[in-house]
Amino acid sequence: MQRAILALAQPAEVQLSLFPDFVCKADELALDFEDGLYELVGHEHEVTAEQRGAIDALDAVLVSMSGPTGFWTEEALRTHPTWERIRELAKAVAVAFGWELRIPPPSNAFYVVAGPDKRPAGDWVALVRRHIEKLFGRK
Numbered sequence: 001m002q003r004a005i006l007a008l009a010q011p012a013e014v015q016l017s018l019f020p021d022f023v024c025k026a027d028e029l030a031l032d033f034e035d036g037l038y039e040l041v042g043h044e045h046e047v048t049a050e051q052r053g054a055i056d057a058l059d060a061v062l063v064s065m066s067g068p069t070g071f072w073t074e075e076a077l078r079t080h081p082t083w084e085r086i087r088e089l090a091k092a093v094a095v096a097f098g099w100e101l102r103i104p105p106p107s108n109a110f111y112v113v114a115g116p117d118k119r120p121a122g123d124w125v126a127l128v129r130r131h132i133e134k135l136f137g138r139k
Contacts, residue, residue, distance in 0.1 A: 001036030002097070006104040008033060008058070008090035012078040014103055020111050026077045030062050032107065054096040058089040 007018055008029055019025045037059065040047060047055075065071040065082060077083050094101055 001039045002099055003104040003107065004029075004032040004036040005058075005090050005093045005097075006099065006102065009087055009094055009101055010103060011087070012083065015077060016074060018104070018107065022113050023111055024072055025074060026072045026083075028109075029077075030065070032109075033058070033062060048096070051093070051096045054089070054093040058086065058093055061086055061089060 007015060010018075015029060016025050019028050037055070040055075044052075061082065070076055071080060071082060091101060
């Protein structure tokens with residue numbers, strides 16, 4: 001959750017630098033936040049009312065953007081006032097949790113480039129194996 005919040009709190013150019021060029025970066029920011037929400041399941045009792053309120057406010061704006069709208073482009077991420085509002089709300093979440101506002105570390109996500117037929121390009125099994133080896137240091 002912390003990485004997702006810190007990513008959402010960053011200026012647009014930093015946000016764009018956090019993901020590979022072939023992904024929808026604005027969408028990835030929202031998906032990372034959604035994944036972070038799942039991390040809270042079973043830990044709700046550890047979250048204060050202030051923290052929950054800050055998370056809920058951020059979540060409400062992101063949910064209001066869902067669907068095929070103009071919010072999910074790099075240009076929108078740079079210029080749309082809603083994205084600036086998201087950054088402010090994400091900063092409020094970070095403050096509520098007492099997190100330092102810093103650039104988050106790279107994600108452990110693994111992205112596969114799709115070929116023209118929408119299947120992963122190249123030998124995707126080998127790509128996944130290399131990624132697992134990198135993460136866990138074994139073969």
